Amino acid sequence: MKYPLVIVQFGALFVSLVTSYGFRNCIQKYRSATTFQCMNRHELDIHSVVSDIPSTAKILTISRNTIRYLPCRSFSHLPQLQNLDMSYNRLQIVDSGAFENLSALSDLNLSYNNIYNLSLGVFHGLERLTQLFLHNNALFFLHPEVFRPLLTLRSLNLSSNHLNNFSNVVLALQPLNQLKNLSLCTNNISQLIHNHSLPGNLSTLFLCQNHLQDLKCHQDFLVKIKYLDLSYNNITSSSLQKVNLRNTNYLTIASNPHFNISTFLENPTIPPNRIDxxxxxxxxxxxxxxxxxxxxxxxxxxxxxxxxxxxxxxxxxxxxxxxxxxxxxxxxxxxxxxxxxxxxxxxxxxxxxxxxxxxxxxxxxxxxxxxxxxxxxxxxxxxxxxxxxxxxxxxxxxxxxxxxxxxxxxxxxxxxxxxxxxxxxxxxNLITDLYSNSFLHLRNLTTLNLRNNRVSVIFENTFQGLENLIILDLGGNKITQVKNGSFIGMKCLSKLYLDLNQIKRISGDMFNGVEATLQVLDLQSNKLQYLSSRQYITPFSKLHNVYDLKLPGQQPYGLVIIPRGFFKGLVSLRNLYLGYNRLTQLGNDVFDELTNLTYLNLAEDCNGVQNLSPGIFKNLVKLKFLDLENMCIESLSPDIFASLSNLRRLQLTKNGLKQIDIKIFENMTKLEYLDIWKCPLTCTCDNKDLQRWLNVSHVQIVYAYNITCSNNNSVLFHSFDTHVCDLKAKLILFCSSFFFLCLLTIIPIVYSKSYWRIKYNYFLFISWLHERWKSDKDLYKYDAFVSYNTQDEDWVYETMLPMLERCHSSKGLRLCLHHRDFQLGRDIVDNIVDSIHDSRKTLCVVSRSYLRSEWCSMEMQLASYKLFDEMRDVLVLIFLEDIPLRELSTYHRMRKVMLKKTYITWPIAPEAQKLFWAKVRKALRGGDIADDELLITDDEASLLSNLPC
Missing domain, CATH: 3.80.10.10 (Ribonuclease Inhibitor)
Structure with a gap:
């Protein structure tokens, strides 16, 4: 899924407070924040292995690598380190000061390397070291001062080296006053010639598998040794009788072909009961x-x-x-x-x-x-x-x-x-049959192990009498059937192992007699198989106290399908193993009964599952460990993990995940360990958020900085370039901002140039709405709305009103004038609109001052809406002045109206004014005034002069 930059940034902020981290070549031990393992990484440089390990580390294992050289201060950033294991590397050279600043180190293992020389000062800074393992190296010489810094050393293993000069070894041991255990086996030592005595506290000495024959040491040289191993040498009884061993509590001299124990016991230098x-x-x-x-x-x-x-x-x-x-x-x-x-x-x-x-x-x-x-x-x-x-x-x-x-x-x-x-x-063994009396008398037996025999059937009452048995191991047999009642009489059985057998069917009756006590049930690698998820099978319905159930690796094809209600009754189950079963589908209700589950293993179930159903883990609120390794999962939705708020460890190794939405971690607020190793993650914008989360988080991601891009193996996932991912978002932001900037620039210009046109169209729309929603278009409040300029107000009030309105009530016209009839406090535009639409006609008293007035122009334009857009006769024009056409040409709206409507001109001659008012009344009361109506005869004029007002 792709997100604009802004959404991504805010999303990253509000995705759970869970954060993650990882190490390039090490794994922090689960549930131990101070223990690190850096094994089988094939690294040559110690810095690349330990540089990102935090200073709080206390136990560090860097074994089975290819590190050949330890430079000075290799671990100086780890001052709290207590145990360092560097066995099974290819170390050859250890510089002086290589372990500086490790003042808390107590155990150092450098065994199984190729170290041939220990330079002076190599152990500088190890003031608290108590155990040092240097066996199986190539040491041939020890500097006399090499162990001087190790004042607290108690155990030293120098076996399997080339230290055949025993005197030089003893000289190097002189500073080790606290040394108690020393191993010098397999060093080709032939004699115990020495110039110095052994450290005073040394009590255990291993000299096995050397070439010792005549010891040639001082008779009291070994007097303080309590445990002495001289096995696999060529020592004779006579040479050993020269040595004082009166304080030795244990002596082994096995496999010395020339040693005669009988001769030695005739004149022993050690009590006979202390000899092996x-x-x-x-x-x-x-x-x-x-x-x-x-x-x-x-x-x-x-x-x-x-x-x-x-x-x-x-x-x-x-x-x-x-x-x-x-x-x-x-x-x-x-x-x-x-x-x-x-x-x-x-x-x-x-x-x-x-x-x-x-x-x-x-x-x-x-x-x-x-x-x-x-x-x-x-x-x-x-x-x-x-x-x-x-x-x-x-x-x-x-x-x-x-x-x-x-x-x-x-x-x-x-x-x-x-x-x-x-x-x-x-x-x-090869036991094939078990009988009802085989264990009849073992009433106090607590553990019975029958693993890896050839038992094929467990019959009824086979274990009768074993009422105190707690552990019964029947794994690795050829059991095909467990008869009902096989476990009757076992009142205390809590652990039952039936793994690696050939059981094809299990039922609730199989566990009769142990339902209340059974806690661990192992059915791994049997032949259980179900072909339809519609089946309703509940073999564990009575096992309410079982907390550990193993069902992985059913043969030959796996469990494939889990029937409905299969786990019903396992209300106390905490650990469930279902790996290696090639599950084809998992319904979203399969684990609904397991509300106390803390460990769930579904590893190696790759057989077409591909995606997990949303809500499959909805009831597993106590789950802490979830192993989904190699399940062929191609995508994960946040709904799958929505309920796993207590999850601490999540294994997603070797799945088909090309992209991971970090929203799946939103509810995993206690997540500590995440393994996505060997997932084909793509270095594309779809994983931009995952990369950012990976680089700043506090959840350990296994080998986070060694994950490569599936679409480019030469690029590391944690550092692939994500800047290109912002280009689209930046383009969207640029286009949006450019558009708004253009609007902000154009709007003032348009407003200043076309203010009235815009306003006019707005009021046209308002007029249309008013007309559209008018319930009764034939009822009007006024006969005419009079549109005039204030400079013509005298003519309107003194001349027009007496002639049109101040007549008898039955013949007078109802006129609307803004100075008189507009509602006080209301917006003037609303008054104009309502007045026009409440009037049958609009009477425009046109003069030069009228043409120059914006308000008058707007009133005429609103009135002309019905004329032009609805073809309705609503407009009557009265010209108070004779205005030439060339002067009217600048007023295009007025010109357009004049081309469509006949207008009436105010006559100067008093005789013609009576005809003028007659035409106005006729126009306002209805009907057009034809052009020939402008002509009138003398008789008509006489008649009109006698008309009442």
Whole structure:
């Protein structure tokens, strides 16, 4: 739509007070005004990325770009920045002072770059930095003073670099008195030779995946380290026995092929219960019993035997590790757990046996009870069958993880005895059938996960007994039917996941038993489809407490049509997902029931919708998030969004919008985020208002300054030339002003030259109106209206009136004279007009003074209207003087009347005056005076002389 300039300017002022803004290469995180993400922008220059970020920014992520160089004071305009992530760039050079003025920065991530050198002063200004990540770079040297400004640094990660000179690293760490965590893994360090000690507060040291063999460090060099990782090196037991580790609480020496743990424990420099026994090749029962002999009677919270290549555990193998609370046997080759007979049941609370080769869980009905066992995890095995009573030896179990196996068969009472179980994970298996007694005894179960199995039908009473179940996940199966009554008995179920199944039909009866408690319902990627919007289907009519409903991606063609009343009953719904459904139409009443909706996702529904019906969101007054991405929308009218006064985020990405009327944002007074990225906006006058709004507003528009014109990709939308848009408006204004100027110039000239002509035509029009609306044209108030000049007033009053009016009442004429009969106080023109039209004739007493009078001329002209335009005999002329024709030629109106009408001349001789008055009376009473009537015989004159006046 195009508007004249004036309308556009005023429109821009009164369009909502909502304003917008954007950033060239960053996105402000929704609902967090201080968090910015600048990812995958392929920018080379740091200034082009951060120059438009406001000084209030606190968290900034600039990852996965191609920035190679950080100049001095790159972020000086961001003094409040607290967290800066520059990982996954291609940084090579960081100038001295690159981070100046970042006095509030606490976290700096420079990992996964190509930094090979840190110049002196590079960290100047980072007085409050607490965490620094420099892993996965190309560092080979550290200047001794490079970390001196970092007085508050507590965690430093230098892993995966080329810092093989350990002594130089220790020297550079000397100023870091607050350092607690240091990682130097994967740096090709072969020895711990040093000239200085480690920082006094350092407690955690990672030296994994180096080439350490003989440490060659002072015996007390690591005395203050509490957590020490020396895994994946070539350390020998003898070299480690030379080091004092009496204060170390955790030591891992996994995957050191020449390390003999038994030899080390004969003369340990660390208590045996503080060692992680993972990756030490403890693959026989003998070796394990030997380790447990050293641990006998010692409290150990975690016994880690990960990655020891253990394939069999005989009975009581770990019996002497009696104080173990948590045992982890993951990443071994165990094929059977034999009801945990290899463990001492006294204090065990958690058992993890993941990534092994377990195939079957046998019945443990008569096995030893583990009274404290609360958690078991058998994930990532090959379990295909679980016998009945498989877990009766753990009656107090609360968490059981059996997911990611090959389980096909569940014994009839496989979970018998687990009355205290809270969480059961059976997802990612091959279960095909669920029976009414499968979960019968799990009365305290709150979470049941059966995702990604092969269940096809949910039968009635399948979940009976699960009266405390809150979460039921059946997603990713092959369910085609959910029988009525399937969920009966589940009194607390609030979250039900049925996504990624093959359900073709849903009805209200499907949810019998859980109508009052269900809050989350996921039906994503099923096979629901409706072919007519005239159908009236209400499957959710009883689900009054559901607040989250997912229906996206119905297969294979999408939902296509939403039937009438489909969402009826969902009075509490807040989140609705309908994306990827290829909707062909959306009626304007489809969402009328959802008055509490705050989130609506219609993304990727492009299948011919093209335009949304006005009023479609009329009842969604609480909506805050609306996703309309890729819906093939080609135009948007203001009526569509008229009710969305609480909307905060609007996604319009990848639609066919070539122009956007900013009036659609009038009622969105709380809008904070707008995404119109990848819309083919044209740089034409139709988008002039949008460009102005974009450049001055306070609503974030995603990549607002990177949007290009669809009609010219080399031009940016925010800066295309709009001056041409004003030419038409300017032309209109110029033409209008020129026209009015001409009028103002011409009107005075015309007025001065043709004043009386204009006035005459005006009164002709008034006369015509009077005549047109006269109700009775045959009734007159006067016989004649006398038009005369004041200089002839004596003749009129002394000579004419006695002869025409002052006679007997039956013969006298009624004359109208302006000095006598005009209404006082009334406009003179109105008096003249009314007098002429209230008189049968108009008598003009013509003299030279009469011809010179403007008023007399106007009176005669008004009277001549009927003569010339209506061909009516109303005008009688009396000439008091003999005026030659040449003198009358200047009075064209008088000449025109004389050519049409016979006139009477006042005679000087007294004898002729009687005939004169006779002719006047005859003319005023009716009929024309023929030319031959001007001749009179002597007898007639004698007769006339005897006539009464």
């Amino acid at each position: 026994y993972s990756g030490l090749n403890l693959n026989t029962a003998y070796k394990l019993r030997e380790i447990c002999s050293y641990l006998r009677g010692k409290e150990i919270s975690h016994l880690n035997l990960i990655q020891n290549n253990i394939n069999f555990l005989p009975k009581a193998t770990l019996e002497n590790c009696s104080s173990s609370v948590q045992v982890d046997l993951s990443h071994n080759r165990l094929k059977n757990v034999s009801c945990l007979m290899f463990l001492n049941p006294s204090k065990l609370s958690a058992l993890t046996i993941e990534h092994n080769l377990l195939k079957k869980l046998e019945s443990c009905r008569k096995a030893t009870i583990f009274p404290e066992l609360k958690s078991i995890s058998f994930r990532f095995n090959r379990i295909w069958s679980i016998d009945s009573h498989a877990f009766t030896n753990a009656p107090n179990l609360k968490v059981l993880n059996l997911n990611i196996n090959n389980i096909i068969f569940l014994g009839k009472y496989c979970f018998s005895g687990l009355s205290n179980l809270r969480t059961l994970r059976l997802d990612n």
